Amino acid sequence: MLEIFEQEATNVITTVITLLPDLLGAVLMLLLGWLLARFLRMAITRLARAFNTLVAGRFYGTNSEFARIPTTVQQLLGATVFWATILVFVAVSVRLMGFDGVAHxxxxxxxxxxxxxxxGLIIIAGAIIGSASRKLITHAAETADIARPELLGQSSQVAFIVVGLIIGLGQIGVDVTFLIMLFGIVLATVLAGFSLAFGLGAKPLVENLIANQHLKLLVKPGQQVACGSLHGRVLEFTATGVLLETEHGRTLLPAKLFMEQSLSLITSEKKDGN
Incomplete structure:
Protein backbone atom coordinates (compact mmCIF):
# COMPACT_ATOMS: atom_id res chain seq x y z
CA MET A 1 0.00 0.00 0.00
CA LEU A 2 2.81 2.36 0.91
CA GLU A 3 4.61 1.54 -2.30
CA ILE A 4 1.48 2.47 -4.35
CA PHE A 5 1.21 5.78 -2.52
CA GLU A 6 4.86 6.54 -3.11
CA GLN A 7 4.47 5.69 -6.80
CA GLU A 8 1.48 8.03 -7.20
CA ALA A 9 3.28 10.83 -5.37
CA THR A 10 6.29 10.32 -7.58
CA ASN A 11 4.11 10.49 -10.69
CA VAL A 12 2.46 13.71 -9.49
CA ILE A 13 5.79 15.33 -8.69
CA THR A 14 7.20 14.24 -12.02
CA THR A 15 4.18 15.67 -13.84
CA VAL A 16 4.44 18.99 -11.94
CA ILE A 17 8.16 19.21 -12.68
CA THR A 18 7.46 18.45 -16.33
CA LEU A 19 4.71 21.09 -16.54
CA LEU A 20 6.55 23.61 -14.40
CA PRO A 21 8.29 25.44 -17.27
CA ASP A 22 5.01 25.69 -19.21
CA LEU A 23 3.19 26.76 -16.04
CA LEU A 24 5.76 29.43 -15.28
CA GLY A 25 5.65 30.59 -18.89
CA ALA A 26 1.84 30.82 -18.78
CA VAL A 27 1.93 32.75 -15.50
CA LEU A 28 4.55 35.15 -16.85
CA MET A 29 2.51 35.57 -20.04
CA LEU A 30 -0.61 36.38 -18.00
CA LEU A 31 1.36 38.86 -15.88
CA LEU A 32 2.76 40.48 -19.01
CA GLY A 33 -0.72 40.67 -20.55
CA TRP A 34 -2.16 42.19 -17.37
CA LEU A 35 0.56 44.86 -17.27
CA LEU A 36 0.16 45.64 -20.97
CA ALA A 37 -3.63 45.79 -20.63
CA ARG A 38 -3.35 48.26 -17.72
CA PHE A 39 -0.90 50.37 -19.71
CA LEU A 40 -3.14 50.46 -22.79
CA ARG A 41 -6.20 51.32 -20.70
CA MET A 42 -4.32 54.14 -19.01
CA ALA A 43 -3.01 55.38 -22.37
CA ILE A 44 -6.49 55.40 -23.93
CA THR A 45 -7.96 57.25 -20.94
CA ARG A 46 -5.19 59.85 -20.88
CA LEU A 47 -5.44 60.42 -24.63
CA ALA A 48 -9.17 61.01 -24.29
CA ARG A 49 -8.62 63.43 -21.40
CA ALA A 50 -5.90 65.24 -23.34
CA PHE A 51 -8.26 65.58 -26.29
CA ASN A 52 -10.98 66.99 -24.03
CA THR A 53 -8.49 69.45 -22.51
CA LEU A 54 -7.43 70.57 -25.99
CA VAL A 55 -11.04 71.07 -27.07
CA ALA A 56 -11.94 72.91 -23.86
CA GLY A 57 -8.93 75.22 -24.20
CA ARG A 58 -9.35 75.91 -27.89
CA PHE A 59 -13.11 76.47 -27.83
CA TYR A 60 -13.45 77.93 -24.35
CA GLY A 61 -16.59 80.01 -23.92
CA THR A 62 -18.20 78.73 -27.13
CA ASN A 63 -20.72 76.05 -27.95
CA SER A 64 -18.10 73.94 -29.74
CA GLU A 65 -17.34 71.84 -26.65
CA PHE A 66 -19.83 69.26 -27.95
CA ALA A 67 -16.79 67.49 -29.45
CA ARG A 68 -15.59 66.42 -26.00
CA ILE A 69 -15.56 62.68 -25.29
CA PRO A 70 -17.89 61.85 -22.35
CA THR A 71 -16.46 60.17 -19.27
CA THR A 72 -18.60 57.06 -19.75
CA VAL A 73 -17.26 56.63 -23.27
CA GLN A 74 -13.68 57.00 -21.97
CA GLN A 75 -14.27 54.27 -19.41
CA LEU A 76 -15.94 52.02 -21.98
CA LEU A 77 -13.05 52.39 -24.43
CA GLY A 78 -10.51 51.70 -21.70
CA ALA A 79 -12.36 48.62 -20.46
CA THR A 80 -12.75 47.28 -24.01
CA VAL A 81 -9.03 47.59 -24.75
CA PHE A 82 -8.14 46.13 -21.33
CA TRP A 83 -10.24 42.97 -21.63
CA ALA A 84 -9.39 42.45 -25.30
CA THR A 85 -5.69 42.43 -24.40
CA ILE A 86 -6.30 40.08 -21.47
CA LEU A 87 -8.22 37.71 -23.74
CA VAL A 88 -5.37 37.53 -26.25
CA PHE A 89 -2.81 36.70 -23.56
CA VAL A 90 -5.12 34.18 -21.89
CA ALA A 91 -5.40 32.35 -25.22
CA VAL A 92 -1.61 32.27 -25.54
CA SER A 93 -1.21 31.07 -21.94
CA VAL A 94 -3.72 28.27 -22.37
CA ARG A 95 -1.90 27.15 -25.51
CA LEU A 96 1.37 27.06 -23.54
CA MET A 97 -0.27 24.89 -20.88
CA GLY A 98 -1.25 22.35 -23.52
CA PHE A 99 -5.03 22.69 -23.26
CA ASP A 100 -5.57 22.51 -27.00
CA GLY A 101 -9.39 22.36 -26.92
CA VAL A 102 -9.79 25.46 -24.77
CA ALA A 103 -7.00 27.20 -26.65
CA HIS A 104 -8.70 26.51 -30.00
CA GLY A 120 -18.47 48.34 -30.94
CA LEU A 121 -16.39 51.35 -32.00
CA ILE A 122 -18.89 52.14 -34.76
CA ILE A 123 -21.75 52.03 -32.26
CA ILE A 124 -19.81 54.26 -29.85
CA ALA A 125 -18.93 56.66 -32.69
CA GLY A 126 -22.60 56.84 -33.65
CA ALA A 127 -23.50 57.75 -30.07
CA ILE A 128 -20.77 60.43 -29.90
CA ILE A 129 -21.68 61.95 -33.28
CA GLY A 130 -25.37 61.83 -32.32
CA SER A 131 -24.70 63.73 -29.11
CA ALA A 132 -22.60 66.29 -30.96
CA SER A 133 -25.20 66.73 -33.71
CA ARG A 134 -27.95 67.23 -31.13
CA LYS A 135 -26.10 70.11 -29.50
CA LEU A 136 -25.03 71.60 -32.83
CA ILE A 137 -28.45 71.45 -34.48
CA THR A 138 -30.21 72.68 -31.35
CA HIS A 139 -27.87 75.67 -31.16
CA ALA A 140 -28.28 76.39 -34.88
CA ALA A 141 -32.08 76.14 -34.63
CA GLU A 142 -32.12 78.46 -31.61
CA THR A 143 -29.94 80.96 -33.49
CA ALA A 144 -32.29 80.82 -36.50
CA ASP A 145 -35.30 81.21 -34.16
CA ILE A 146 -36.86 77.93 -35.28
CA ALA A 147 -39.68 76.55 -33.17
CA ARG A 148 -38.94 73.48 -31.02
CA PRO A 149 -35.15 73.39 -31.53
CA GLU A 150 -34.78 70.62 -28.95
CA LEU A 151 -36.99 68.33 -31.03
CA LEU A 152 -34.79 68.82 -34.11
CA GLY A 153 -31.65 68.13 -32.09
CA GLN A 154 -33.05 64.99 -30.49
CA SER A 155 -34.28 63.71 -33.86
CA SER A 156 -30.80 64.04 -35.36
CA GLN A 157 -29.27 62.31 -32.33
CA VAL A 158 -31.65 59.36 -32.57
CA ALA A 159 -30.99 59.07 -36.32
CA PHE A 160 -27.20 58.89 -35.83
CA ILE A 161 -27.52 56.40 -32.97
CA VAL A 162 -29.83 54.10 -34.96
CA VAL A 163 -27.61 54.25 -38.05
CA GLY A 164 -24.49 53.56 -35.96
CA LEU A 165 -26.24 50.67 -34.21
CA ILE A 166 -27.32 49.07 -37.48
CA ILE A 167 -23.88 49.43 -39.10
CA GLY A 168 -22.09 48.25 -35.93
CA LEU A 169 -24.27 45.15 -35.54
CA GLY A 170 -23.76 44.38 -39.22
CA GLN A 171 -19.99 44.63 -38.74
CA ILE A 172 -20.19 42.27 -35.77
CA GLY A 173 -22.07 39.75 -37.89
CA VAL A 174 -25.62 40.15 -36.66
CA ASP A 175 -28.31 39.94 -39.34
CA VAL A 176 -29.72 43.47 -39.40
CA THR A 177 -32.17 42.99 -42.28
CA PHE A 178 -35.14 43.18 -39.93
CA LEU A 179 -33.73 46.28 -38.22
CA ILE A 180 -33.17 47.99 -41.58
CA MET A 181 -36.73 47.21 -42.66
CA LEU A 182 -38.09 48.40 -39.31
CA PHE A 183 -36.04 51.60 -39.48
CA GLY A 184 -37.23 52.24 -43.05
CA ILE A 185 -40.87 51.76 -42.05
CA VAL A 186 -40.54 54.04 -39.03
CA LEU A 187 -38.69 56.68 -41.08
CA ALA A 188 -41.30 56.54 -43.86
CA THR A 189 -44.10 56.85 -41.29
CA VAL A 190 -42.45 59.84 -39.63
CA LEU A 191 -41.78 61.57 -42.96
CA ALA A 192 -45.35 60.92 -44.08
CA GLY A 193 -46.62 62.39 -40.81
CA PHE A 194 -44.43 65.46 -41.23
CA SER A 195 -45.56 65.86 -44.84
CA LEU A 196 -49.21 65.58 -43.89
CA ALA A 197 -48.82 68.00 -40.99
CA PHE A 198 -46.92 70.45 -43.19
CA GLY A 199 -49.51 70.18 -45.95
CA LEU A 200 -52.41 70.78 -43.60
CA GLY A 201 -50.62 73.57 -41.76
CA ALA A 202 -49.43 75.32 -44.92
CA LYS A 203 -52.82 75.18 -46.70
CA PRO A 204 -53.92 78.73 -45.68
CA LEU A 205 -50.49 80.09 -46.59
CA VAL A 206 -50.56 78.48 -50.03
CA GLU A 207 -54.12 79.73 -50.65
CA ASN A 208 -53.11 83.29 -49.78
CA LEU A 209 -49.97 83.11 -51.94
CA ILE A 210 -51.94 81.96 -54.99
CA ALA A 211 -54.75 84.46 -54.40
CA ASN A 212 -52.22 87.28 -53.98
CA GLN A 213 -50.67 86.52 -57.38
CA HIS A 214 -54.07 86.66 -59.11
CA LEU A 215 -55.05 89.78 -57.22
CA LYS A 216 -51.96 91.67 -58.38
CA LEU A 217 -53.17 91.22 -61.98
CA LEU A 218 -56.46 92.96 -61.19
CA VAL A 219 -55.60 95.61 -58.61
CA LYS A 220 -52.77 98.09 -58.44
CA PRO A 221 -51.54 100.07 -55.42
CA GLY A 222 -53.46 103.34 -55.09
CA GLN A 223 -56.78 102.01 -56.36
CA GLN A 224 -59.95 102.18 -54.35
CA VAL A 225 -61.51 98.75 -53.76
CA ALA A 226 -64.46 97.34 -51.88
CA CYS A 227 -64.42 93.80 -50.47
CA GLY A 228 -67.58 92.84 -48.71
CA SER A 229 -68.32 95.52 -46.13
CA LEU A 230 -64.79 96.97 -46.26
CA HIS A 231 -63.62 99.55 -48.73
CA GLY A 232 -60.49 101.63 -48.93
CA ARG A 233 -57.40 102.44 -50.92
CA VAL A 234 -54.78 99.78 -51.65
CA LEU A 235 -51.47 100.80 -50.09
CA GLU A 236 -49.34 97.76 -50.86
CA PHE A 237 -49.28 94.00 -51.31
CA THR A 238 -47.57 91.82 -48.74
CA ALA A 239 -46.51 88.24 -49.38
CA THR A 240 -49.93 86.87 -48.45
CA GLY A 241 -52.23 89.86 -48.02
CA VAL A 242 -53.30 93.36 -48.99
CA LEU A 243 -52.82 96.47 -46.87
CA LEU A 244 -55.80 98.83 -47.16
CA GLU A 245 -56.22 102.38 -45.92
CA THR A 246 -59.81 102.62 -44.67
CA GLU A 247 -61.71 105.22 -42.73
CA HIS A 248 -60.84 103.34 -39.56
CA GLY A 249 -57.11 103.22 -40.36
CA ARG A 250 -54.84 100.71 -42.00
CA THR A 251 -56.18 97.17 -42.30
CA LEU A 252 -54.31 94.08 -43.47
CA LEU A 253 -56.59 91.58 -45.19
CA PRO A 254 -55.63 88.05 -46.33
CA ALA A 255 -55.50 87.81 -50.11
CA LYS A 256 -57.87 84.84 -50.31
CA LEU A 257 -60.62 87.01 -48.78
CA PHE A 258 -60.75 89.01 -52.02
CA MET A 259 -61.33 85.78 -53.94
CA GLU A 260 -64.00 84.44 -51.59
CA GLN A 261 -66.04 87.67 -51.42
CA SER A 262 -67.17 90.09 -54.07
CA LEU A 263 -64.47 92.52 -55.14
CA SER A 264 -65.32 95.93 -56.55
CA LEU A 265 -62.96 98.44 -58.11
CA ILE A 266 -64.12 101.97 -57.30
CA THR A 267 -63.39 104.51 -60.02
CA SER A 268 -63.96 108.27 -59.57
CA GLU A 269 -66.60 109.75 -61.94
CA LYS A 270 -65.90 113.05 -63.73
CA LYS A 271 -68.58 115.68 -63.22
CA ASP A 272 -69.84 117.75 -66.16
CA GLY A 273 -69.37 121.49 -66.01
CA ASN A 274 -72.88 122.05 -67.46
Whole structure:
Protein backbone atom coordinates (compact mmCIF):
# COMPACT_ATOMS: atom_id res chain seq x y z
CA MET A 1 0.00 0.00 0.00
CA LEU A 2 2.81 2.36 0.91
CA GLU A 3 4.61 1.54 -2.30
CA ILE A 4 1.48 2.47 -4.35
CA PHE A 5 1.21 5.78 -2.52
CA GLU A 6 4.86 6.54 -3.11
CA GLN A 7 4.47 5.69 -6.80
CA GLU A 8 1.48 8.03 -7.20
CA ALA A 9 3.28 10.83 -5.37
CA THR A 10 6.29 10.32 -7.58
CA ASN A 11 4.11 10.49 -10.69
CA VAL A 12 2.46 13.71 -9.49
CA ILE A 13 5.79 15.33 -8.69
CA THR A 14 7.20 14.24 -12.02
CA THR A 15 4.18 15.67 -13.84
CA VAL A 16 4.44 18.99 -11.94
CA ILE A 17 8.16 19.21 -12.68
CA THR A 18 7.46 18.45 -16.33
CA LEU A 19 4.71 21.09 -16.54
CA LEU A 20 6.55 23.61 -14.40
CA PRO A 21 8.29 25.44 -17.27
CA ASP A 22 5.01 25.69 -19.21
CA LEU A 23 3.19 26.76 -16.04
CA LEU A 24 5.76 29.43 -15.28
CA GLY A 25 5.65 30.59 -18.89
CA ALA A 26 1.84 30.82 -18.78
CA VAL A 27 1.93 32.75 -15.50
CA LEU A 28 4.55 35.15 -16.85
CA MET A 29 2.51 35.57 -20.04
CA LEU A 30 -0.61 36.38 -18.00
CA LEU A 31 1.36 38.86 -15.88
CA LEU A 32 2.76 40.48 -19.01
CA GLY A 33 -0.72 40.67 -20.55
CA TRP A 34 -2.16 42.19 -17.37
CA LEU A 35 0.56 44.86 -17.27
CA LEU A 36 0.16 45.64 -20.97
CA ALA A 37 -3.63 45.79 -20.63
CA ARG A 38 -3.35 48.26 -17.72
CA PHE A 39 -0.90 50.37 -19.71
CA LEU A 40 -3.14 50.46 -22.79
CA ARG A 41 -6.20 51.32 -20.70
CA MET A 42 -4.32 54.14 -19.01
CA ALA A 43 -3.01 55.38 -22.37
CA ILE A 44 -6.49 55.40 -23.93
CA THR A 45 -7.96 57.25 -20.94
CA ARG A 46 -5.19 59.85 -20.88
CA LEU A 47 -5.44 60.42 -24.63
CA ALA A 48 -9.17 61.01 -24.29
CA ARG A 49 -8.62 63.43 -21.40
CA ALA A 50 -5.90 65.24 -23.34
CA PHE A 51 -8.26 65.58 -26.29
CA ASN A 52 -10.98 66.99 -24.03
CA THR A 53 -8.49 69.45 -22.51
CA LEU A 54 -7.43 70.57 -25.99
CA VAL A 55 -11.04 71.07 -27.07
CA ALA A 56 -11.94 72.91 -23.86
CA GLY A 57 -8.93 75.22 -24.20
CA ARG A 58 -9.35 75.91 -27.89
CA PHE A 59 -13.11 76.47 -27.83
CA TYR A 60 -13.45 77.93 -24.35
CA GLY A 61 -16.59 80.01 -23.92
CA THR A 62 -18.20 78.73 -27.13
CA ASN A 63 -20.72 76.05 -27.95
CA SER A 64 -18.10 73.94 -29.74
CA GLU A 65 -17.34 71.84 -26.65
CA PHE A 66 -19.83 69.26 -27.95
CA ALA A 67 -16.79 67.49 -29.45
CA ARG A 68 -15.59 66.42 -26.00
CA ILE A 69 -15.56 62.68 -25.29
CA PRO A 70 -17.89 61.85 -22.35
CA THR A 71 -16.46 60.17 -19.27
CA THR A 72 -18.60 57.06 -19.75
CA VAL A 73 -17.26 56.63 -23.27
CA GLN A 74 -13.68 57.00 -21.97
CA GLN A 75 -14.27 54.27 -19.41
CA LEU A 76 -15.94 52.02 -21.98
CA LEU A 77 -13.05 52.39 -24.43
CA GLY A 78 -10.51 51.70 -21.70
CA ALA A 79 -12.36 48.62 -20.46
CA THR A 80 -12.75 47.28 -24.01
CA VAL A 81 -9.03 47.59 -24.75
CA PHE A 82 -8.14 46.13 -21.33
CA TRP A 83 -10.24 42.97 -21.63
CA ALA A 84 -9.39 42.45 -25.30
CA THR A 85 -5.69 42.43 -24.40
CA ILE A 86 -6.30 40.08 -21.47
CA LEU A 87 -8.22 37.71 -23.74
CA VAL A 88 -5.37 37.53 -26.25
CA PHE A 89 -2.81 36.70 -23.56
CA VAL A 90 -5.12 34.18 -21.89
CA ALA A 91 -5.40 32.35 -25.22
CA VAL A 92 -1.61 32.27 -25.54
CA SER A 93 -1.21 31.07 -21.94
CA VAL A 94 -3.72 28.27 -22.37
CA ARG A 95 -1.90 27.15 -25.51
CA LEU A 96 1.37 27.06 -23.54
CA MET A 97 -0.27 24.89 -20.88
CA GLY A 98 -1.25 22.35 -23.52
CA PHE A 99 -5.03 22.69 -23.26
CA ASP A 100 -5.57 22.51 -27.00
CA GLY A 101 -9.39 22.36 -26.92
CA VAL A 102 -9.79 25.46 -24.77
CA ALA A 103 -7.00 27.20 -26.65
CA HIS A 104 -8.70 26.51 -30.00
CA UNK A 105 -11.97 27.99 -28.73
CA UNK A 106 -10.21 31.07 -27.34
CA UNK A 107 -8.25 31.54 -30.55
CA UNK A 108 -11.48 31.53 -32.55
CA UNK A 109 -12.78 34.20 -30.19
CA UNK A 110 -9.60 36.22 -30.66
CA UNK A 111 -9.94 35.97 -34.46
CA UNK A 112 -13.52 37.24 -34.13
CA UNK A 113 -12.38 40.01 -31.78
CA UNK A 114 -11.46 42.63 -34.49
CA UNK A 115 -14.96 42.49 -35.95
CA UNK A 116 -16.43 42.75 -32.47
CA UNK A 117 -14.22 45.72 -31.58
CA UNK A 118 -14.84 47.53 -34.87
CA UNK A 119 -18.58 47.05 -34.50
CA GLY A 120 -18.47 48.34 -30.94
CA LEU A 121 -16.39 51.35 -32.00
CA ILE A 122 -18.89 52.14 -34.76
CA ILE A 123 -21.75 52.03 -32.26
CA ILE A 124 -19.81 54.26 -29.85
CA ALA A 125 -18.93 56.66 -32.69
CA GLY A 126 -22.60 56.84 -33.65
CA ALA A 127 -23.50 57.75 -30.07
CA ILE A 128 -20.77 60.43 -29.90
CA ILE A 129 -21.68 61.95 -33.28
CA GLY A 130 -25.37 61.83 -32.32
CA SER A 131 -24.70 63.73 -29.11
CA ALA A 132 -22.60 66.29 -30.96
CA SER A 133 -25.20 66.73 -33.71
CA ARG A 134 -27.95 67.23 -31.13
CA LYS A 135 -26.10 70.11 -29.50
CA LEU A 136 -25.03 71.60 -32.83
CA ILE A 137 -28.45 71.45 -34.48
CA THR A 138 -30.21 72.68 -31.35
CA HIS A 139 -27.87 75.67 -31.16
CA ALA A 140 -28.28 76.39 -34.88
CA ALA A 141 -32.08 76.14 -34.63
CA GLU A 142 -32.12 78.46 -31.61
CA THR A 143 -29.94 80.96 -33.49
CA ALA A 144 -32.29 80.82 -36.50
CA ASP A 145 -35.30 81.21 -34.16
CA ILE A 146 -36.86 77.93 -35.28
CA ALA A 147 -39.68 76.55 -33.17
CA ARG A 148 -38.94 73.48 -31.02
CA PRO A 149 -35.15 73.39 -31.53
CA GLU A 150 -34.78 70.62 -28.95
CA LEU A 151 -36.99 68.33 -31.03
CA LEU A 152 -34.79 68.82 -34.11
CA GLY A 153 -31.65 68.13 -32.09
CA GLN A 154 -33.05 64.99 -30.49
CA SER A 155 -34.28 63.71 -33.86
CA SER A 156 -30.80 64.04 -35.36
CA GLN A 157 -29.27 62.31 -32.33
CA VAL A 158 -31.65 59.36 -32.57
CA ALA A 159 -30.99 59.07 -36.32
CA PHE A 160 -27.20 58.89 -35.83
CA ILE A 161 -27.52 56.40 -32.97
CA VAL A 162 -29.83 54.10 -34.96
CA VAL A 163 -27.61 54.25 -38.05
CA GLY A 164 -24.49 53.56 -35.96
CA LEU A 165 -26.24 50.67 -34.21
CA ILE A 166 -27.32 49.07 -37.48
CA ILE A 167 -23.88 49.43 -39.10
CA GLY A 168 -22.09 48.25 -35.93
CA LEU A 169 -24.27 45.15 -35.54
CA GLY A 170 -23.76 44.38 -39.22
CA GLN A 171 -19.99 44.63 -38.74
CA ILE A 172 -20.19 42.27 -35.77
CA GLY A 173 -22.07 39.75 -37.89
CA VAL A 174 -25.62 40.15 -36.66
CA ASP A 175 -28.31 39.94 -39.34
CA VAL A 176 -29.72 43.47 -39.40
CA THR A 177 -32.17 42.99 -42.28
CA PHE A 178 -35.14 43.18 -39.93
CA LEU A 179 -33.73 46.28 -38.22
CA ILE A 180 -33.17 47.99 -41.58
CA MET A 181 -36.73 47.21 -42.66
CA LEU A 182 -38.09 48.40 -39.31
CA PHE A 183 -36.04 51.60 -39.48
CA GLY A 184 -37.23 52.24 -43.05
CA ILE A 185 -40.87 51.76 -42.05
CA VAL A 186 -40.54 54.04 -39.03
CA LEU A 187 -38.69 56.68 -41.08
CA ALA A 188 -41.30 56.54 -43.86
CA THR A 189 -44.10 56.85 -41.29
CA VAL A 190 -42.45 59.84 -39.63
CA LEU A 191 -41.78 61.57 -42.96
CA ALA A 192 -45.35 60.92 -44.08
CA GLY A 193 -46.62 62.39 -40.81
CA PHE A 194 -44.43 65.46 -41.23
CA SER A 195 -45.56 65.86 -44.84
CA LEU A 196 -49.21 65.58 -43.89
CA ALA A 197 -48.82 68.00 -40.99
CA PHE A 198 -46.92 70.45 -43.19
CA GLY A 199 -49.51 70.18 -45.95
CA LEU A 200 -52.41 70.78 -43.60
CA GLY A 201 -50.62 73.57 -41.76
CA ALA A 202 -49.43 75.32 -44.92
CA LYS A 203 -52.82 75.18 -46.70
CA PRO A 204 -53.92 78.73 -45.68
CA LEU A 205 -50.49 80.09 -46.59
CA VAL A 206 -50.56 78.48 -50.03
CA GLU A 207 -54.12 79.73 -50.65
CA ASN A 208 -53.11 83.29 -49.78
CA LEU A 209 -49.97 83.11 -51.94
CA ILE A 210 -51.94 81.96 -54.99
CA ALA A 211 -54.75 84.46 -54.40
CA ASN A 212 -52.22 87.28 -53.98
CA GLN A 213 -50.67 86.52 -57.38
CA HIS A 214 -54.07 86.66 -59.11
CA LEU A 215 -55.05 89.78 -57.22
CA LYS A 216 -51.96 91.67 -58.38
CA LEU A 217 -53.17 91.22 -61.98
CA LEU A 218 -56.46 92.96 -61.19
CA VAL A 219 -55.60 95.61 -58.61
CA LYS A 220 -52.77 98.09 -58.44
CA PRO A 221 -51.54 100.07 -55.42
CA GLY A 222 -53.46 103.34 -55.09
CA GLN A 223 -56.78 102.01 -56.36
CA GLN A 224 -59.95 102.18 -54.35
CA VAL A 225 -61.51 98.75 -53.76
CA ALA A 226 -64.46 97.34 -51.88
CA CYS A 227 -64.42 93.80 -50.47
CA GLY A 228 -67.58 92.84 -48.71
CA SER A 229 -68.32 95.52 -46.13
CA LEU A 230 -64.79 96.97 -46.26
CA HIS A 231 -63.62 99.55 -48.73
CA GLY A 232 -60.49 101.63 -48.93
CA ARG A 233 -57.40 102.44 -50.92
CA VAL A 234 -54.78 99.78 -51.65
CA LEU A 235 -51.47 100.80 -50.09
CA GLU A 236 -49.34 97.76 -50.86
CA PHE A 237 -49.28 94.00 -51.31
CA THR A 238 -47.57 91.82 -48.74
CA ALA A 239 -46.51 88.24 -49.38
CA THR A 240 -49.93 86.87 -48.45
CA GLY A 241 -52.23 89.86 -48.02
CA VAL A 242 -53.30 93.36 -48.99
CA LEU A 243 -52.82 96.47 -46.87
CA LEU A 244 -55.80 98.83 -47.16
CA GLU A 245 -56.22 102.38 -45.92
CA THR A 246 -59.81 102.62 -44.67
CA GLU A 247 -61.71 105.22 -42.73
CA HIS A 248 -60.84 103.34 -39.56
CA GLY A 249 -57.11 103.22 -40.36
CA ARG A 250 -54.84 100.71 -42.00
CA THR A 251 -56.18 97.17 -42.30
CA LEU A 252 -54.31 94.08 -43.47
CA LEU A 253 -56.59 91.58 -45.19
CA PRO A 254 -55.63 88.05 -46.33
CA ALA A 255 -55.50 87.81 -50.11
CA LYS A 256 -57.87 84.84 -50.31
CA LEU A 257 -60.62 87.01 -48.78
CA PHE A 258 -60.75 89.01 -52.02
CA MET A 259 -61.33 85.78 -53.94
CA GLU A 260 -64.00 84.44 -51.59
CA GLN A 261 -66.04 87.67 -51.42
CA SER A 262 -67.17 90.09 -54.07
CA LEU A 263 -64.47 92.52 -55.14
CA SER A 264 -65.32 95.93 -56.55
CA LEU A 265 -62.96 98.44 -58.11
CA ILE A 266 -64.12 101.97 -57.30
CA THR A 267 -63.39 104.51 -60.02
CA SER A 268 -63.96 108.27 -59.57
CA GLU A 269 -66.60 109.75 -61.94
CA LYS A 270 -65.90 113.05 -63.73
CA LYS A 271 -68.58 115.68 -63.22
CA ASP A 272 -69.84 117.75 -66.16
CA GLY A 273 -69.37 121.49 -66.01
CA ASN A 274 -72.88 122.05 -67.46
Missing amino acids: WLERLVVYLPSLLSG
